[in-house]
Amino acid sequence: MSRLRLLIVLSVLSIIGILAVQAIWVRNAYALRERQFRQSAFIALQDVADDVAQLNHFTINRYAVTQLSPDYFIVNTDAPIDPVTLEAFIQRSLQQHHLITDYEYGIYNCETDRMVYGAYVSTSSSTPLTTGIQGKNLPKFPRYTYYFGIRFPNQTGFVAGQLSGWLWSTVAVLVVVMFFGYTLSVVLKQRRLTEVQRDFINNITHELQTPVSTIRVAADVLQSDAILQQPDRLKQYARVMGEESRRLQKQINSVLQLARSERNGFVLDREVIDLHELMTTVADRFAPYVTLGLMAPDARLQADRYHLETSLNNLIDNALKYCTTTPCVLLETRLERGQLIWSVKDNGIGIAPEHQKAVFHQFFRVTSGHTHNVKGFGLGLYYVHQVMRAHGWRLTLTSQPDQGSTFAIACPYLKSVRVNERKSECPSGAKVV
Template sequence: MARLRLLVVLSVLSIIGILTMQAIWVRNAYALRERQFRQSAFIALQDVADEVARLNRFTLNRYAVTQLSADYFIVNTDAPIDPVTLEGFIQKSLQQHNLITDYEYGIYNCETDRMVYGAYVSTGGTAISKTKNLPKFPRYTYYFGIRFPHQSGFIAGQLNGWVWSTVVVLLVVTIFGYTLIVVLRQRRLTEVQRDFINNITHELQTPVSTIRVAADVLQSDAILSQPDRLKQYARVLGEESRRLQHQVNSVLQLARSQRTGFVLNKTDVDLHKLMETAALASAPSVSLDLRAPNAHILADHYHLETILNNLIDNALKYCDTSPDVVLHTRQEGDKLVWSVSDNGIGIAPEYHKAVFRQFFRVPSGHTHNVKGFGLGLYYVGQVIRAHKWHLKLTSAPGQGSVFSVTSPLLTSLNKTGRTESTPTGTVFR
């Protein structure tokens, strides 16, 4: 177990490390591309300034480009420039340096002290709207400003290789994470299976050992002269054989229901009669609180009787004091709400859903004072789901438990028996 935990911790740290390194690489790649874009833009705009200088027959003695922000550049021309000619120079220079992206530009007019001309040029080279309010630069007299509004998208478009590598890394990490989840789930199932095998071994050993001892005694000649003892051992033999048969039938029945689903033979069942019979069999520990005027429901008589007995049996077993189990019924509209409440040890809220899982038993250290397979409540949940009823558990440690079931009442319009096949599951509605 410690080795598995170490494996999980190392796997999680590895996944975090891989994702962190990938994020750092992508960030560094983006930063590098951003620097390359600015350098290319700087060189391209310097070429534009040189073209303007040659057009005006003078030579620039210094760098003409100044970057004011991440996407905005000022280019000194030292002379007035025709807007149409300038746009041609810009388009040509940007294409030569593979800066195929939208831009907007404006030309400063020193007479009016504002950017008087500008346009937003799309990737296709078309001016689609006039630009406004480009920032001025007080150091130059003749200059133009140019902005690249989609610089981030242009740079991201050049990171296709990094994007695909990130997708591959995320895919590998996802598959690895899913594999780890499957391994942990299989580990849990293996532990559940081992616990079940241990439980069923101990449960079956008791009746088998008792039957073997009783059989040995009954085979002795001396027992024939002791009729009372003979009857006692015969009774023990019968009780243990029935107990063994019940345990085997429980396992086989659940195995069969998982393969084919529950086959329900639904008929008109009077729940009050079932409860009265069950209470009489477990008196005086079980009492009745039957308030519903009508307790007829459409249900499978055998499965309904079995889950009622399972709930009563659990209530009697998991109790540290004198058991006090109450069977309740009440009517809410066209629904019958029936429940089994007890004064037992209770179930912590974090286990309320888990107790209906196959083979699950509420942890109680390394030993269980009450033997069992962990199938009783699982079977209850399966039957409730097969009937499409609603099951609710209310419980807390030391405060007992209440298992409440809401079932549709049987009316005069649907008092007909029928057989249905319903797949099993663990959601009880």
């Protein structure tokens, strides 16, 4: 167990380290590409300034480009220039330096201290957009008499597009991490399943050995000649063999029933069932510990009688086993919001909130310390949950430790069949409240 925990911790730390290193690499690569973009833009705009100077037959003896922000530059021209010519220079220079991205620019006039022309140039359109740009103010720079300002609004997207290799590598790392995490979860799930199966094998071995051993001892006694002279003792051992054989048959049936349902699913043989009648019959079987509270005037439904009766038996059997005082089980029915609600309520030890979902899992049993206080296979509530789901009914559990449990099932009833409201009587000790 400690090795597995150590493996999990080291694996998680490794994944975090890989993701952290990848994030740092991507951030550094982005910063490098961003610097390269600014340097390329600076050189390209310096070339534009040289082209303008050559066009006007003078030489610029200093750097003509000033960067005011990460995506905004101003370029000194020292002379007025035609917007069409300037735009041609800009386009050519940016393409030469592989800066294929949108930009907007404006030309400053020193005589009016205003921008005389401006346009937004998109790589997806060859026609500059000039609407709303002309006439705007540009800041005045004492060093520059004539200049134009240029901004790259999509600089972030352009730089990110240059990182396609890094982005794909990041995606590959994330995919590997996800597969690793999924593999780790499968390993943990298989480990838990192995532990559950081991507990199940231990439980079933003990549960099956006990009646088999008892039957073998009783059979040895019955084979002796002296037993024929003791009729009372003979009847006692015959009764023990009958009880243990029925117990063994019940345990085998529960395992075979689960195996059949897992292999073929629940094949429901639906028929019209009077739930009140069924509850009365089941309550008589568990008398005098069961009380009936049959409040629904109409309790007829479409269900598989065998699976429904077996589920009811399992719920009552659990209520009787997990009780430290005199068991008191209440079977109730009522109509609520157009549905038939029937429930099994007990005064048992209850179920802690952290176990209430797991009790419906296969082989799961709530333990006390490292031992099970009540013998069993952990199949009863799993079977009940499967039956309810096969019928399309909703099963809810309400429970608190030492305050008992209530299993409530909501299902549709047959509205077309009306039954006169009656008081059901439970024979042989089962009571109706």
